[in-house]
Amino acid sequence: MVKIIKRKSLGLQPVYDIGVEGDHNFLLESGLIAANCFNKSHSTAYAYVTYQTAYLKANYPTEYMAALLTGNSGNKDKIKIYIARCIDMGINVEPPDINRSHIDFTPVGKKILFGLSAVPNLGDGAIESILMARKENKVDFKSFPDFCSIVDLRTVNRRTLETLIHCGAFDKINENRNQLVQSLDPVISWAQKRAKERISGQMNLFDMLGGGTTGDNSETKSFDTAPRLAQVTDFAPQERLKKEKEILGFYVSANPLNTIKAAVDIVSPVSLAHLGDYKRKKISAIALVSAVKIIMTKKGDAMAFLQLEDLTGQAEGVVFPSTFAEVEEYLQEDARLIFWGKADSKDDKVQFIVESVEPVEExxxxxxxxxxxxxxxxxxxxxxxxxxxxxxxxxxxxxxxxxxxxxxxxxxxxxxxxxxxxxxxxxxxxxxxxxxxxxxxxxxxxxxx
Known part of the structure; x- marks a missing residue:
């Protein structure tokens, strides 16, 4: 290891320099001068890692993308981009599953199972409790009350349960998310009482006979029977997806744009991920309006800032006063629209300057x-x-x-x-x-x- 004894500017020297500004040359103990160099061994190491990465992606695409998603499980924006990339590669990313999901994103054949570590409001304790309960019981959770009666509700609390419901973790055992949400309080209360009885060493007749819970449709006749779940219809598809996105920050069980993906592929508008490649050109893009912010200019004219998203990414849309009156009626959250305009950049951020819009259905x-x-x-x-x-x-x-x-x-x-x-x-x-x-x-x- 070389020891640097002092540092000073030596002016122009005959050494290789990649252009670092300021005083950057080092005087070594041997009398030689060292600069910020990118040597061959460093270049070779980068090239080797690049080759390995390309090999894995080409030959093990599902495993590669699962690892990529796991490595970025704390970054919602990157997860959304990588899920979109999976779709382009023909790899389906399935929603979280309370009976199958692990901490990390898991490759299952040509699919990837969503990792619990990427679900918000799930701390390490809650995930550990779920996985431990699954391991100890060696059977799948049969129902929502069954799950609540087995896991530790001190770590898997009400907020955690609501998060798991809205992100689709219980869809395989009960796809009616609204029913589960409406039944949270009675089921949690029932499960907590069962837990206290188990701790105190008391057992009911059904437990001694090996019966356990009686399922979703049993009457609440006594302390030991699971409460009947609320008889309500599920959320409308659009509301269901909206709540899922509020929790995760993106869609995973479905996407409002998935139903028009074939049309998008045919008409081939510009994707938001590549908006920066079309600056100052007239373009069109099919996107979902995820947020609308209307403001008044100093002259008293209305304009809007839009949060747009498609299957590839997000972008900010700007509707100036000269256009706002013509398109105002279409600027609604969750609206699927074809946008016409130009791409521009501001503060190193690409914006879509909207000149006109058209509902996809028309x-x-x-x-x-x-x-x-x-x-x-x-x-x-x-x-x-x-x-x-x-x-x-x-x-x-x-x-x-x-x-x-x-x-x-x-x-x-x-x-x-x-x-x-x-x-x-x-x-x-x-x-x-x-x-x-x-x-x-x-x-x-x-x-x-």
């Missing part, structure tokens, strides 16, 4: 049917481009109605997205023009109606 596209032979014919290609450019209007970057070519027939047919400059202004006029030129074309909604 968005349309034109599908042009082509045979393989037609798609290869240069003359037919040029004629099709010419017609579409005429229908694009005066906007140099095209219209707002997307055009997709379907090449081939049946299951072998493939969708090909046409460039933004070939989008049209009016679907009916464009379909008529294409039909008059002997093209088979039709207008349809992006989502099935």
């Amino acid at each position: 968005a349309q596209m034109i599908i042009v049917e082509l045979t393989v032979q037609q798609a290869r014919d240069r003359r037919i290609q040029n004629n099709l481009k010419s017609i579409l450019q005429q229908q694009a209007g005066n906007d140099k970057e095209g219209g707002k109605i997307r055009v997709v070519a379907r090449i081939g027939t049946g299951e072998e047919g493939k969708f090909v997205r046409l460039d933004r400059k070939f989008w049209v202004q009016n679907d009916r006029a464009a379909v008529t023009a294409l039909s008059n030129a002997n093209y088979q074309a039709r207008s349809t909604y992006i989502l099935p109606h």
Whole structure:
């Protein structure tokens, strides 16, 4: 190990320097000068680790992504990004499961089971209590009362139970989350009394006979029977997902955008994760509005800041006063919208400057049917481009109605997205023009109606 005896600026010296500002050269005891160098051994170590990482991701993708999620279990933003990456890789991340989940994210075949360490409001004590109860009983929890009667409710408290319910940990044994929430107090009270009786050494007749709890549907006739769960309907799907996101910070059991993923893949708007690659260009993106903040400018005009998210990430949307009045009615939380505008940066943060919006349910596209032979014919290609450019209007970057070519027939047919400059202004006029030129074309909604 080299000992540095003093430090001072030596001006320009004939040593390799990667450009660290200020006084950075060191005088060694041997009389030599050391600078901030990136030597070959250091470079080799980085390259080797990079190779190992790439090898694992290519050959063991599920295990690799599970380890990546586990390593970032305390960072909600990164978990969301990595879950989106798993989806792109064809790996499904399942919600927490009270009977199967472990501390870490666990690979199960081609799926990943959500790790308990990434669930908020679950301390180490609560997780240890759940895993210990599972290990000691050597059987799955059969019901919610069964779970509460076995775990230590001093560590797995009411807040923890509510968190586990809303994030889907009990869905495999009871998918009615509202029923479990409404039954929390009576079940906790019953379970605490059972725990006190066990501690005092008292046992009831059912326990001596090996019966235990009588299940979800038993009447509360005595101290020893589990209370009947509240007979209520479950939360509406949208409210269910909203509560799940409030707990976790992201969706895991489902995503409001999952139902339109196929449409997103076809129309291929810009994803929020790559918004920074399209600065000062007119773009569109399909996103969910997770938050809306309306403010008044100094002139008294209303504008809005939006929190947008899609399956790849999040971004801030800005609606200036000149646009606000036109789009105000659509700016609602949990609304799925197609946003038009431009990407811009402010304080090293990319923003989506919203110029107009359109509900996904109302968005349309034109599908042009082509045979393989037609798609290869240069003359037919040029004629099709010419017609579409005429229908694009005066906007140099095209219209707002997307055009997709379907090449081939049946299951072998493939969708090909046409460039933004070939989008049209009016679907009916464009379909008529294409039909008059002997093209088979039709207008349809992006989502099935």
